[in-house]
Amino acid sequence: MNKAVVINGSPRMERGYTAVVVEPFVEGMMDAGSHVEVFYASRLKVKPCACGELYCWNEAPGECCIKDKMQLLHPRLRHADILVLATPVYIPLPGDMQNVINRLCPLLEPVLEFRKGRTRARFRKDVRIRSIVLVSTGGWWEKQNFGTVLRIVKEFAQDASVNFAGAVLRPHASVMKRDGELTQDGRAVLDAVRKAGYELIKDGVMREETLKAISRPLISRAESPA
Template sequence: MNILVINSSPNKDKGNTALILNPFLEGMKEEGAEVEIYYNKDLNIQPCKGEVSCWMKTPGKCILDDDMAWLAPKAIKADILVLATPVYCDGINTHMQMFLERLLPRAMPSIELREGHTRHPHREITQGKLVLVSSCGLWELDNFDSVLSHIQSYCRNADLEFAGALLRPHGLFLKRMLEQGAPATDVIEMARESGRQLVKGGRIPVGMQATVSKPLISQDMFIRIYNQGVKRRQGDDV
């Protein structure tokens, strides 16, 4: 099984998103999957120009000459595409959005009816799956509603099977709890087991997704500890 991973966190493998992503990938490797990971920060990906030469003048080929020339074919051919992105304000970050938009040459300019909805057909017919891994700093799980809706919509348009999402709210607290030896290792182990199950069964079980996303502290405690940290940092800056 060929798995391509795109991590758009500017902190790469040291960020809060990687806390969940890394054990998830380890679990897939343990089941024999071949995992290839790239960080948007290391890539030269320009924004889509929106002039659709890839549809009309040079079908399937983008006019931009950057790293998408070799990365896009990998993404299209992957058995599983894993998109890892932090959520800062709302939705996926800019780097991941540019990556997705630059996959446009895969689509054709014509329109077809697919599952009762008008969509663009694709040049390559694949049976790929897509998984979302994301973290955010706020406490509530619904902070991921926008990014989850975005990725699910992308899957429908790209004719990919959405195979699940590992979402980690108040990700910074997970990092601190692990550093302090607090009881949070079950979240990491469940992320690893999610990788194993994805390779074996083709999807991440819903119960495992829920464990990875579970609250680590109460909402009131989250607010209190977070604001105490802000006051300390403000004092250091004075």
Template sequence: MKITAFNGSPNAEQSHTNIIVQKFLEGAKLAGAEVDNVFLIKQNIHHCQGCFSCWFKTPGQCIFTDDMKNLLEKYMSSDIVCFATPVYTWNMTAALKNFVDRLVPLRCPVATQAEGNYDMKIRTKMPDTIVISNSGFPGENNFETIKAVFKSANPILEIYRNSGKLLKTNNDEIKATVDEYLSYVKEAGFEIVNNGKISDNLKTKLQMELVRPEEYVKMMNL
């Protein structure tokens, strides 16, 4: 099994989001998966121009010659792809959105309909999807837009981490809680590879609080 994470954080390796991604991939690798962590901010990806040449003139091929050619190969050779992003103004980062827009060559101009929902036909079997998102604010409401955006991708797993700045805390007590949480993220990576899903018990653990929201807000306001 091959799992590729497409990490949309502008801070790349140094990001809080990447702490979660790394731990998830660590668990997946332990279960025998081949893993890759792609930092989109370091890739040369032009913006989609909406010309649809990749549908009508050169099916499956974009007009731009940039890093997306190799990234599309990584995408389609993966069994599971992970979209990873911090929350920027309620949504994914521009780096990830730009990448997602450039996935359009994987579809073709034939409308499909399933249960009243319309989409464009895919050219070939698509990999399963996982979403990992991190917010610097407390509360699950910060992820409502991202959940809605990725709903169409039918993700097999979604990991949403609020109060995410605590992932780099120097407070020993909080760090112990963070380490516990990250052990569950690692376990999720392991279970996805072995079972194709995670247990309901583990889903609950992934939603654990790192600190009470009121305490976190006090830390933010210092």
């Protein structure tokens, strides 16, 4: 069975707009037959990487020198086919999310290869992840706000030598709700998000058309408060 791990980096966890988008994405993946586990970076509260000497590569390959909740996450990640990194844009990432990403280092082989002009690593042989997906929400109007986060996640996928399977991006995410309730547009966006999750598992790719429906403007630039 296909397995996926979702790491939601929003400090607002279940109450955040990122969770509003991640929930139907997970439902779509599950409808398509995936087994999905969701973790919150701010609940795991993993410490920052402190082994500047790459202990997890040089001294004890595959092992982290810091003992905390990352030890719970590593085995789940080793057995997952898909990793979904879900995060709000926080110029660029919330701190707890950045800590989790840094602490993925023990899952990488201590071998560097020079490919297409760049130095790249790869996941260790006991790590099953083949695809990485980004799910992100932002507060501002334009999609360009996701540029840095998108680049970080794409770079990480390339560093791990796995497929970057695409990005589910929802700018001016708060506009999906009015007075605490989803608007009609908000519901349509979340239906498209559910479809994207389903497509990811069924077809291995999310259709361009589906991703566009998720990130389409819900108000004009002029109406935007930010």
